[in-house]
Amino acid sequence: MSGAPVLEIKGLDVDYGTGADAVRAVRDVSLTLHRGEVLGLAGESGSGKSTLAYGMTRLLPPPGVITGGEVIYHPQAGESYDVLGLTDWNLRAFRWAETAIVFQGAMNSLNPVHKISTQLTDVLRAHEPSMGKAERTERAKEMLRLVGIAADRMDAYPHQLSGGMRQRVMIGMALILRPQVVIMDEPTTALDVVMQRQILGQLIELRERLGFSVIFITHDLSLLVEFSDRIAIMYGGRIVEEAPAKAVYRDALHPYSKGLLGSFPALRGPRRELTGIPGSPPDLKGMPAGCAFHPRCPQAFERCGVEIPVLSDQDGRTVACWLH
Structure with a gap:
């Protein structure tokens, strides 16, 4: 390489x-x-x-x-x-x-009681506190689109997604801070x-x-x-x-x-x-x-x-x- x-x-x-x-x-x-x-x-x-x-x-x-x-x-x-x-x-x-990690069994790592939107934007809130709410939401939607999930699934809970979709969410979460x-x-x-x-x-x-x-x-x-x-x-x-x-x-x-x-x-x-x-x-x-x-x-x-x-x-x- x-x-x-x-x-x-x-x-x-x-x-x-x-x-x-x-x-x-x-x-x-x-x-x-x-x-x-x-x-x-x-x-x-x-x-x-x-x-x-x-x-x-x-x-x-x-x-x-x-x-x-x-x-x-x-x-x-x-x-x-x-x-x-x-x-x-x-x-x-x-x-x-x-450096981000997608853990073994990652599709079961999502919190079952929080919406996908909350879990994605929490990462941004913790690491980029200067980012506004609208900007955090837009970044989360962008990452979902990048991993092949429609932005309208932002308000879904993990149990409402298939195993493959939950895995994609975890990959999107790992990439959200680039x-x-x-x-x-x-x-x-x-x-x-x-x-x-x-x-x-x-x-x-x-x-x-x-x-x-x-x-x-x-x-x-x-x-x-x-x-x-x-x-x-x-x-x-x-x-x-x-x-x-x-x-x-x-x-x-x-x-x-x-x-x-x-x-x-x-x-x-x-x-x-x-x-x-x-x-x-x-x-x-x-x-x-x-x-x-x-x-x-x-x-x-x-x-x-x-x-x-x-x-x-x-x-x-x-x-x-x-x-x-």
């Missing part, structure tokens, strides 16, 4: 708990998000994807603790800064205005495949129109292949491969990436057998020695069970595997 960096994660470590009982859920993760880019983050449940998202925005619930690393944000105007060092006041301004970075944590998991495609297609259209960057988190690699510019694969709290989306699909280097690709049917071309990945993700309390994936890897050899592979550059992409 040729755009300048907007968010840089450097060596981030996240633990749950403290002392001898601490469990490390994110291990030395480094990622760069560029302006206008969709960066996909894939991996099985428990691989650390959501913990990474909540860690980089300091939204970790207790007993989550950030134990190392930096999260450097590059605003459009002004100097870059480390999000992990912000005061509570500055952090409040950073969240939603600079943030530079939008983090989407499995936002379409509860929706059918037709609605998934509609919402993701609309998200890409909005990205092109408004110019924000996206970190899209999912366990469904087939979605990322179609909608992402780059894909990072996580396993056992680490990034094991990062490459352009087309390169991952055509020639994945890490055996885990290949296993994920073999777990969904091809939409085009000849039929192929779904292979999947044998075994289960590692227990973070007792990680295996060496490469965390080696107990499940069909290509593992002696070194894999002894040394942890580091991310190394392979023709403009990175992979953490002793095969390369």
Whole structure:
């Protein structure tokens, strides 16, 4: 991606708990998000994807603790800064205005006793207090139109909208302050495949129109292949491969990436057998020695069970595997 960096994660470590009982859920993760880019983050449940998202925005619930690393944000105007060092006041301004999150199960995040109009304008009232009531209402209507909902649904309650419409409202709420970075944590998991495609297609259209960057988190690699510019694969709290989306699909280097690709049917071309990945993700309390994936890897050899592979550059992409 040729755009300048907007968010840089450097060596981030996240633990749950403290002392001898601490469990490390994110291990030395480094990622760069560029302006206008969709960066996909894939991996099985428990691989650390959501913990990474909540860690980089300091939204970790207790007993989550950030134990190392930096999260450097590059605003459009002004100097870059480390999000992990912000005061509570500055952090409040950073969240939603600079970086917004569409949470997992977002369509159930709306308050059932308030109208859609109230929930959209409350965001503006909190973050842009100088904005008048008429201007707030007009901005809310504009965001609904952008996500494909008629402005006359402003006075509806959440239960009067379908699941797909509630999801669109949440995306509109995330974009209403025009943030530079939008983090989407499995936002379409509860929706059918037709609605998934509609919402993701609309998200890409909005990205092109408004110019924000996206970190899209999912366990469904087939979605990322179609909608992402780059894909990072996580396993056992680490990034094991990062490459352009087309390169991952055509020639994945890490055996885990290949296993994920073999777990969904091809939409085009000849039929192929779904292979999947044998075994289960590692227990973070007792990680295996060496490469965390080696107990499940069909290509593992002696070194894999002894040394942890580091991310190394392979023709403009990175992979953490002793095969390369």
